[in-house]
Amino acid sequence: MFIRLLSWSIIAGLALAGGLMAHRDGKWVAWNLWFQEWVSGTDQAAASVRFQVDLVDRLNYARIGAKLPVLRVDTELERWLQSEFPTMVLGDVNSITRRVQEAVPRYFRVSVCTASGPTLATLLDQFHDFCQQTGPEMTHLACAVRQSPGGLGHHALFVVGQRLEDFSPEIISKTKEEAFFSTCLHCQHPHIVRISRQQHSLGLECPQCRRTYAVVAADAAGKYRYVNEYLTGYAPPAAFSKDHSRVHELFTIWSAVHANCVYTKDPGAAKEATDSWQTSLETQRMGQGDCEDSAIFLCDWLLSRGFQARVALGRFGDMGGHAWVVVKLDDKEYLLESTEGRPDLSNPPLVTRVGSRYVPEIMFDRYSLYVRHTPGQAWKGDYWSAKVWTKVEPRTLEARIRAFSSAADGSSGSQGEASDSSVQRVARTSRPNPAVAPFMELEEIPKDASVWQMPLSLGQGNSDGAGVSGGE
Incomplete structure (x- = not known):
């Protein structure tokens, strides 16, 4: 009888101690909640969804009160969290931040907050301070919830970040942002790009393969477009004699551009900025322009007449950046x-004779951009070889970015046991972890070269009469 009484006393003591410990750790509340849910048949998944909705509402109410834009739920990021969070270690939030930016590289800034507690209601309270501190630059969010081992508690991960817009000339023109998300057309490497609003002509270079895959330029109104889209298909009304050869027609058009376009530096360009670009029609109407403006005018006209022509951007000798036509x-x-210089039909400027000091880096026609197949390779004077030049169609860039976003499933990470600590952990990044690709500045022609001297001894031009009449 004594032994039985002693045994029951020990069991009761252990139960009481366990109950006190459970109450202290919050597990008593969890057991009580679990029992109530079991009795009432409450769906745990539905409770998690309600928790996430309440959390998003709390955060956006705080932002509305601070007169900040509300945050939107990012389905791509949320899908990745749902896949990775069940096995994610919560102890190192800096590691979680890095994983988020590696998995969803379009995020420029990320804030991560984790919390643990016996109930979802207690998690909401833990996230209160975090909801009050999200920066004004943040745009999107995502949240994931899981039960602790044994089902007697909950863990939650809340991610808020600045999701970048897909790069395009139109988005540069429409927004004041300086960072965008892009994907290299050569090696498909996703990365963040930065622009300088002071530069009107910008080349987009991949940080991984180091090759240029897009070039944009702004007009006088600040509207950006891909440089090949400045070749609009314009040609001045002109009558050409049928008795003359194609070479004669080439020189006639060349002479007309010289006669109708006076070289003038962009009057609106700041000292440290590249100049704005003009279409062929704008250059003809104004009767002036700098090297790329007149090159675009000449190339556009030649293309309209069926010539195989390209605008070349590169360097001339030691004098710096320049534009010409091949x-x-x-x-x-x-x-x-x-x-x-004045075109002379008796002294044609063949590339093999006059091109040694011209080093092109990029070329373009109406539909495509041509970049060096191997960055930094020695220039041997071949403007048309597929072994030297890679053809890129810039307008396919937006489709490539969308395809990357659609296919992004996230990356797998390390597994481990979850921490049971209820202490809230927060990590933030002020700068992105992925490689950031700056725009490569395209140099303008030397600012002191008011007169550009061509290294040719040109005559006074052709004197016979292929008639060319200009007009708008």
Whole structure:
């Protein structure tokens, strides 16, 4: 009898001690909640959804009170969290932050907050301070919830970040942001790009393969477009004699551009900024422009007449950046200066003879951009070889970015036991962890070169009469 009484006393003591410990750790509340849910048939999944809705509402109410834009739920990020959170270790929030930005690289800034507690209601209270402190630059959020081992508690992960817009010339023109998300057309590497609003002409270079895959430029109104889209298909009304050869027609158009476009530096360009670009129609109407403006005018007209022509952007000798036109006709390559000198039919500027000081980096026609196949390779004067130049169609960039976003399923990470601590943990990044690709500045021609001297001894031009009449 004594032994039985002693045994029951020990069991009761252990039960009481366990109950006190459970009450202290919050597990008593969890057991009580679990029992109530079991009796009432409450769906735990539905409770998690309500918790996430309440959490988002609390955060956005705080932002509305602070007159900040509300945050939107990012389904891509939320899908990744639902996949990775069940096995994620919550002890190192800095590691979680890095994983988020690696898995969803379009996030420029990320804030991560974790919390643990016996009930979802207690988690809401723990996230209160975090909801009051989200920065004004943040745009999107995502949340994931899981039960602790044994089902007697909950863990939650809340991610708030600045999700970047997909790069395009239109979005640059429409917003004041300086960071965008892009994907390299050469190696498909996703990355963040930064722009400088002071630069009107910008080349987009991949931080991984180091090759340029897009070039944009702004007009005088600040509207950006891909540089090949400045070749609008414009040609001045003109009558050409049928008795003259294609070479004669080439020189006639070249002479007309020289006669109707005076080289002038952009009057609105700041000292540290590149100048704005003009379409062919704008250049003809104003009768002036700098090197890329006249090169675009000349190339556009030649393309409209059926010539195989490209605008080349690169360097001329030691004088810096420049633009010119190359034409391939009857197996001969011509290098046409659109700024100075007078075309002479008796002294044609063949690339093999005059092109040694011209080093192109990028070329374009109406539909495509051409970039060096190997960055930094020695220039040997070949403007048309597929072994030297890679053809890129810039307008496919938006489709590639959308395809990357659609296919993004997140990345797998390490597994481990979850921490049972109820202490809230927060980590923030002020700068992105992925590689950031700056725009490569395209140099303008030297600011002191008011007159561009062509390295040719050109005559006074052709004197016979292929008639060219200009007009708008």
